Each structure stands twice: as C-alpha cells, then as structure tokens.
Amino acid sequence: MENDIIIRFDNVTKIYNSDTKVLQDVSFELERGKFYTLLGPSGCGKTTILRIIAGFEKPTTGNVYMNGKVVNDVPANERQVNTVFQDYALFPHLNVFENVAFGLRIKKVKESEIKTRVAEALKFVNLAGYENREITEMSGGQRQRVAIARAIINDPEVILLDEPLSALDLKLRTEMQYELRELQQRLGKTFIFVTHDQEEALAMSDEIFVLNEGIIQQSGTPVDIYDEPINRFVADFIGESNIVDGVMLEDYKVKFTGKVFDCVDGGMKPNEKIDVVIRPEDLHMTTPEAGKIVVRVDTQLFRGVHYELSTYDKDGNEWLVHSLKQAEVGAQVGLDFDPEAIHIMRLNETEEEFDARIEAYTNEV
Numbered sequence: 477m478e479n480d481i482i483i484r485f486d487n488v489t490k491i492y493n494s495d496t497k498v499l500q501d502v503s504f505e506l507e508r509g510k511f512y513t514l515l516g517p518s519g520c521g522k523t524t525i526l527r528i529i530a531g532f533e534k535p536t537t538g539n540v541y542m543n544g545k546v547v548n549d550v551p552a553n554e555r556q557v558n559t560v561f562q563d564y565a566l567f568p569h570l571n572v573f574e575n576v577a578f579g580l581r582i583k584k585v586k587e588s589e590i591k592t593r594v595a596e597a598l599k600f601v602n603l604a605g606y607e608n609r610e611i612t613e614m615s616g617g618q619r620q621r622v623a624i625a626r627a628i629i630n631d632p633e634v635i636l637l638d639e640p641l642s643a644l645d646l647k648l649r650t651e652m653q654y655e656l657r658e659l660q661q662r663l664g665k666t667f668i669f670v671t672h673d674q675e676e677a678l679a680m681s682d683e684i685f686v687l688n689e690g691i692i693q694q695s696g697t698p699v700d701i702y703d704e705p706i707n708r709f710v711a712d713f714i715g716e717s718n719i720v721d722g723v724m725l726e727d728y729k730v731k732f733t734g735k736v737f738d739c740v741d742g743g744m745k746p747n748e749k750i751d752v753v754i755r756p757e758d759l760h761m762t763t764p765e766a767g768k769i770v771v772r773v774d775t776q777l778f779r780g781v782h783y784e785l786s787t788y789d790k791d792g793n794e795w796l797v798h799s800l801k802q803a804e805v806g807a808q809v810g811l812d813f814d815p816e817a818i819h820i821m822r823l824n825e826t827e828e829e830f831d832a833r834i835e836a837y838t839n840e841v
C-alpha cells in the first residue's frame with residue numbers, strides 16, 4: 477500500500493560543487509515503522525542520503541517524497557525527522573533535562589508540558605532520575621540515550637542515526653545494538669541507521685541498503701544479502717567470503733578450480749564467466765581423498781567458537797574455513813561443501829537484472 481511508504485527516493489542524484497556524482501540515480505522506498513540501514517565504505521554517500529532526508533541538502537536531480545508528497549524544497553525544520561549524530565552533539569554546559577528539553581524550549585512549549593514530556597522521554601530510554609546530572613558525568617552509553625531522548629521528544633516520524641555507535645567500545649556497542657533495536661520496536665518509528673560495520677547492519681536491520689560509490693548495489697533483508705550477494709563487492713563487504721573465478725557450463729553445473737560441481741543456480745548463458753562465492757562456515761574439512769577441493773593449511777587462529785583456517789589450493793586460491801575441529805598447519809586436507817553452499821554471481825549484474833533472472837529462472841523450475 478502506498479500509504480505505508482513513508483519515504484521514497486526517485487532517481488536521486490547529488491553532485492556537490494565539483495562534477496563528481498556522490499549519488500547516482502538512487503531509488504528506494506522505505507516503509508513506516510521499519511529499521512533500515514545504509515551500509516557502505518567511507519565516502520560512498522551514506523551521510524549524503526541522510527542529509528537529503530533531513531533536508532540539510534537538496535538533490536541535484538530526482539525527487540524525494542515523504543508521505544507521498546515531494547519535499548525537495550521543504551526546509552529541515554518543517555520535516556517530521558530528527559537526527560542522532562555520531563558525536564551526539566549534546567550541549568556540555570547543560571544538564572540532562574535541559575539537553576532533552578532543548579527542542580521544546582525553542583518551540584516555546586509550556587513549562588509544565590516540557591516537564592512531563594522530558595520525563596516521558598527519559599523514562600523511555602531508561603534514564604528516569606538522571607534529570608539533574610551534567611552531561612560530563614554521563615557514560616558513553618548514557619550520552620547516547622540522552623541523544624535519543626532528545627531526538628524522540630518532538631515525536632518525529634523518522635529518526636536518522638549517523639554512525640551513533642562508533643564512539644563506543646565493543647561490549648557497549650553490542651549492548652546498544654540490542655537496546656536501539658528494542659527501542660525502535662517499542663517506538664514503532666522508522667529508523668534509518670548509517671554504518672560501515674556489516675555486523676551491526678546484519679544484527680539490527682529489517683532491511684539493508686549496501687552502497688558503493690553512490691550506487692545502491694543491493695537491498696534486502698540481512699539474510700537475503702548474506703546468503704545471496706549479487707556481486708563481489710557485496711559478498712566481500714558482508715562477512716568473510718571465498719570468491720573465485722568460475723564458468724557456468726549450463727543450469728546446475730559450474731566449473732571452478734578445474735573441476736565441475738553441481739549447484740542450484742541457473743538462468744545464464746552457456747559457458748558464461750561468473751564469480752563463485754562460498755562462505756567459510758560452509759566449508760567442511762575432510763580427508764584429501766574425500767574432499768571436493770584439496771588445500772594446504774597455511775595458518776590457524778582460534779576465534780573462541782571456531783578455528784579460522786587460511787588454506788590454499790594448488791592454483792594459489794585462498795580458502796578461508798571456519799571449523800570446529802582443529803587442523804594441523806602445513807597438512808593437506810580436503811574441503812567438502814553442499815551444492816547449496818555455492819553462490820553464483822554474474823559479472824556486472826544489476827539488482828534489477830538479478831531479481832528478474834531469479835524470478836524467470838525459478839518460474840521455469
């Protein structure tokens with residue numbers, strides 16, 4: 477239903493003063509009440525998308541819609557959007573109460589209403605009772621929550637979060653991931669979260685947009701993107717991958733490392749060159765005789781839950797393996813995998829082409 481679409485980008489391009497395109501024909505639709513993540517390396521255009529949604533920047537071409545209306549020229553303060561910035565942008569000279577109350581004071585809301593609403597917002601982020609604390613006396617995680625309380629106090633429809641966890645240490649970051657996700661679900665608002673951390677994106681999102689050089693490479697649920705990356709960039713960026721050159725001989729038959737394997741993919745030209753991806757956790761160690769690929773174990777690291785092995789085949793391809801069993805460095809071992817573990821990626825296939833092929837191919841089957 478069009479009703480449920482809160483934000484829509486229609487072929488949005490952004491060119492700053494020079495002629496480099498920071499965003500290239502970006503189109504997407506965001507539904508109300510979901511948790512979205514923009515994921516990509518530094519400089520890929522994530523923050524630019526947030527700034528366009530917030531109204532701090534205008535698209536060079538294309539249209540941005542909110543609730544079905546074009547908002548290209550609507551100023552930031554007239555949009556139902558609030559931002560939580562990377563450094564939280566809290567006022568160090570004001571206490572917690574005044575930081576959260578700030579937006580309401582600007583709007584000249586009555587003092588008694590300010591009190592009630594600040595108390596509600598602080599309760600929501602589990603900071604009831606902290607009203608009189610100075611910002612400088614709050615921990616990193618608590619400051620984060622103050623910033624969120626400040627962002628939700630005006631009851632915006634959309635909350636933008638620009639790398640809000642990057643200043644926290646690993647343990648606190650993980651805690652805050654749970655907390656933010658839970659908070660988003662309780663609030664029922666649309667969250668748009670920017671990060672370059674793929675684990676964070678996988679853990680928190682309903683849907684992820686993977687960006688590179690101003691182009692959306694792929695969008696989908698964390699599971700879809702992890703299981704079916706459409707190109708080398710996405711496969712590499714989302715988790716660890718083994719990627720080798722291959723040839724799709726015909727439907728269900730792929731050749732790589734000089735051997736032919738059964739797979740579950742198809743819909744390509746005969747003998748088409750492709751990239752093959754196999755995730756390290758899908759490779760199982762066995763004897764060299766029983767293995768589909770024979771490799772030599774080069775290094776082994778204990779990672780707590782599993783061993784991470786770096787191995788090489790006779791052609792010099794590296795195969796990362798996650799194994800519960802220990803291996804012997806220098807030993808020859810076999811690697812086994814299921815046909816379903818072989819992911820095929822067409823060279824230069826766009827997301828639309830990928831979707832169309834999968835649909836046509838699965839219909840055929």
Ligand SMILES: Nc1ncnc2c1ncn2[C@@H]1O[C@H](COP(=O)(O)OP(=O)(O)OP(=O)(O)O)[C@@H](O)[C@H]1O
Binds near residue numbers: 498520672
């Ligand atoms: N105001 C501006 N004027 C000119 N160029 C800009 C401006 N803002 C951003 N850029 C350029 O646009 C590109 C994308 O920047 P953006 O901040 O959107 O990327 P990002 O993915 O958020 O990166 P990061 O993770 O490093 O913040 C970069 O090359 C950046 O230098």
